[in-house]
């Protein structure tokens with residue numbers, strides 16, 4: 001078995017968002033995706049048709065036709081699916097979860113397969129396209145020599161980041177903060193704009209523009225240099241007015257605003273602005 005060579009034939013288990021992105025990425029990389037298996041035949045057939053693969057009904061058929069098996073099922077069922085996969089020497093089996101460690105692949109490893117994790121660190125929403133994963137970081141880990149999984153991440157156009165020795169729950173929580181939690185804040189901002197009297201369309205336009213510019217600033221300058229707003233300036237009266245206005249809405253909205261504002265205080269340089277904002281936010285300024 002040439003550990004570094006790309007596998008010729010791949011199978012996807014779980015025809016959801018990650019399965020589709022990885023399937024398209026593999027085809028783009030020149031890997032023949034031969035089999036797609038999912039909980040429902042409909043999902044499997046639809047992704048298989050898009051990838052030029054065959055929809056198969058069970059894990060045995062995936063293992064029989066593919067050298068590389070990509071497990072892209074929900075995290076909660078991953079261990080059960082991995083244990084049921086009839087893996088053998090010559091197989092490469094990976095899962096793409098940031099939240100779950102490599103130990104769920106022990107049954108495949110014990111059966112002689114090379115096992116690893118390839119976690120695309122990017123929000124995957126439909127529709128998946130061949131270039132969806134290109135240029136994206138990918139958390140990787142392998143039992144033994146990680147050469148094959150590095151080669152695979154690179155072939156997918158990704159930028160490998162080692163997860164060896166990384167605290168996975170913290171790693172995955174940080175990924176959620178940079179993606180899902182930003183979405184939660186944006187969705188809340190749309191609602192608050194609407195409560196202020198803007199139309200839904202205008203609210204979404206403003207939020208989209210602000211978050212795009214903010215993300216660009218964070219990516220190019222880092223989070224501290226990207227900070228703007230009343231907490232950073234120490235505009236205590238404005239901050240006080242925000243808090244009073246938000247207190248009229250659902251309690252979670254004000255709680256989220258205050259919690260995020262306290263996180264701004266935590267990264268702000270010491271000084272008068274920080275002290276003024278701290279006093280309004282009920283945090284002892286240092």
Ligand SMILES: NC(=O)c1ccc[n+]([C@@H]2O[C@H](COP(=O)([O-])OP(=O)(O)OC[C@H]3O[C@@H](n4cnc5c(N)ncnc54)[C@H](OP(=O)(O)O)[C@@H]3O)[C@@H](O)[C@H]2O)c1
Nearest residue numbers: 014015016017018038039040043072073074096097123124
């Ligand atoms: N979405 C992302 O942004 C993202 C990013 C990086 C990593 N991941 C990881 O990718 C994995 C899948 O997440 P996802 O977002 O792609 O989830 P998803 O869109 O919900 O897709 C999961 C797929 O798994 C199938 N499935 C469920 N139980 C199954 C079983 N017992 N056997 C076979 N197939 C089964 C479902 O089938 P049916 O459609 O047939 O019901 C569904 O298509 C997770 O480990 C997740 O952490 C996701």
